[in-house]
Amino acid sequence: MATDLIQMKGIAKSYGPVTALDGVDFAVRENEIVGLLGDNGAGKSTLIKILSGTVTATRGDIFVRGQKAQIRNTTDAIALGIETIHQDSALVTQLSIARNLFLGREPTIGPGFLNRMDKRKMNEVAGRLLKEIGIKKDIPATTPISYLSGGERQAVSIARALHFDSDLIILDEPTNNLGVEETQGVLRFMRRARDTGHSLIFIAHNIHHVFQVVDRIVVLRRGKVVAEDVDPKQTTIEAVEELITGMAITQAA
């Protein structure tokens, strides 16, 4: 059996008296989209924040391609090839598309002490990426994010993850507040990312969206994994809803 891309073992996290995660085992294989489901407060965001370095676990180990990894901050996670598109705002709305795409990893030009950004390169690459991810309108890369629609913003976040060729792209509710067309766009990017060799974690409350793209579903309930190998092709939405709530859903007569 091939080693998994990511393995999290016995992960626990408490916020004071609140136990957000209670001994979670979670794995992501190469080239797959994992759907991470659970009700509000189940611990989904907490789990992926531990992976992306914005929260540190109280207990547990993380392995990347079988190697034990220390993820103390976002820089560590990025270095391990883990890109996260967070539920709450991943972009700086005042800055342009190009400046956001390269934020924290701006290419420079000229002598080092000048610290000068290579704006021409940034704008060129950004322009190309926008076309690749299928933004049809001709939006210049110097446009501030605040001018973009929700779907276009998600597209920019995803383009960033794709460009830096991360092995794992984590999307925390990327289809929230998106229209039908934009949602389909995001799902399309996800499939394309997987087909070009990336793995993805997809968190969403809309189970229909999840069923359309994921290869495998993991369900969290109150900080514990209650199902970890659900194949969307072999099950129904109702069955998954039961797993999420822990109750049998009685069909209305």
Next chain:
Amino acid sequence: MNSTARPGSSIVRQLTSTPEFLPFTLLTVLVVTFAALTPNFLSQGNLSNLLAFTPELGMIALGMTVLMTSGEFDLSVGSVFGFTPVLMWTLFNEGIMPLELAMVIGLIVAVGIGFVNGWFVTRLRIPSFLVTLGMMMTVRGVALYTTSGFPQRTWRAESWLMDLVVGDFYVGGFRLYASLFWFIGFALVLGYIMTQSKFGNWIQAAGGNPIAARARGVRVSVTKTWLFMLTSFLAAYAGITSSIRVSAANPNSGTGYELEVIAMVVIGGTALAGGRGTILGTVLGVLMLRMMRNGIVLIGVPGLAYNIFIGVTILTMMALQAYLARRHPMGGG
């Protein structure tokens, strides 16, 4: 400088969307009005006067612009402006060290004050309003206590350093001070950092959306701490400049400058909430408020009505600026 246009937008829209548009327009109107009302306004003597003091407030405003872009501000700049020259001249007058060394020590202490501000704000997560308010009182208190409120004399010193910092010379009939060139130099360097450098992108990101910036691996706390140190440094340097020019280091000087400087920066188009800032706008804002103060006196507004005038102008300009900023968010290509 940061104009960004969507396809199809007119030149007018592009122009009004630059944050420097408003201060530039108002400055022009101001100059024309005052020049029409009183011929004295554009006289050599008056312009030389204006250019003597303006760089000193201007340097503080430059630091404040960068700091405010990162989402913080510093109320202790006025106190640092007063305290640093007192420290420097005391060290010199007491015969403890030569003037050059005393200046270096003064600047280092000021940078240390900035570091403490930054540390409290970023590590202890106390809002900069509270931290720098406390620092403002502490630093002013030290300046007053150690001098018993008396100015330090500066006239005994003779040093090349004094000429370098604020030596005067004549160009035609104009009396200019070297501080003007330091101000221009600082403005160019900071303008470059803000618009061209990688660090500048981090400054804007730190102020615009610190969570997103951190998630990209931008070291937000380190960035902000550097900017607190820079702001303190510039306030101290401005204070030293001023003490040499007026031949006195008064422990009270700089009182109230913090608010005047913040007003200049905001009028210039930098957001009080952070995320966007413009050095050119600040230079315009500084000129505007200084000319305003100067012109009002020249046209003979009674002394007691003076503050009403300034206050209402500041409010009006800020309202206009806020209105324009809402209509045209800025991108920074």
